[in-house]
Amino acid sequence: MSDSNRILVVDDEERIRRLIKMYLEREDFVVEEAENGVEALEKALENDYDCILLDIMMPEMDGIEVCEKLREEKNTPIIMLTAKGEESNRVQGFEVGADDYIVKPFSPREVVLRVKAVLRRTGQTNVKQTSMQTNNLIVFPHLTIDLDAYRVTANDQEISLTPKEYELLVFLAQSPDKVYKREDLLKEVWQYEFFGDLRTVDTHVKRLREKLTSVSKEAAKMIVTVWGIGYKLEVEEQ
Known part of the structure; x- marks a missing residue:
């Protein structure tokens, strides 16, 4: 079991925690639980989980605050669990660094699929996959x-990024010098056409630039703001 992915399930309803745990354990995940935000943050900071399922509405500390505080220290993939109609909370979740969300009531099978999808995108899954081609690189003068x-x-x-920061960078890097509207980035990178706040994109770009700047100011400058429109990854002519 040491090679299994570790998942933290956070919800103040024991019934929901146990249901999710049962389905994840069937897929050979190692599952731990937390029943409130404070306990969740303590566990998430002390342990290295491969993914955290985090309910938004909880006592003591809500999921938004947990996510925000955790992002100051770690890039652990986070999937938010939200009740129907909490659109503003979902937007807030993306702004503070959540990678995906699932709306209650949900199918436990959907949860398993979403967890596997996030782990695949971060390269952390231990689920058997077909071999991929090697040397699949995107190389720029200051960034690989x-x-x-x-x-x-x-x-x-190496720069440690959250799944969404990584996906945003890859999306821009795959079409260098092409300008993308914020709305297009929301649709393509977050894969949701929700009535949300475009600050979600701005927040992730800001974080991405900060992380790149800490290692290479030249790499950070490649992510260019096109005022009034959106963003592009600009490559200097050599």
């Missing part, structure tokens, strides 16, 4: 993205 290893390096230093 290894698509097989889900690894981003600048100045020969």
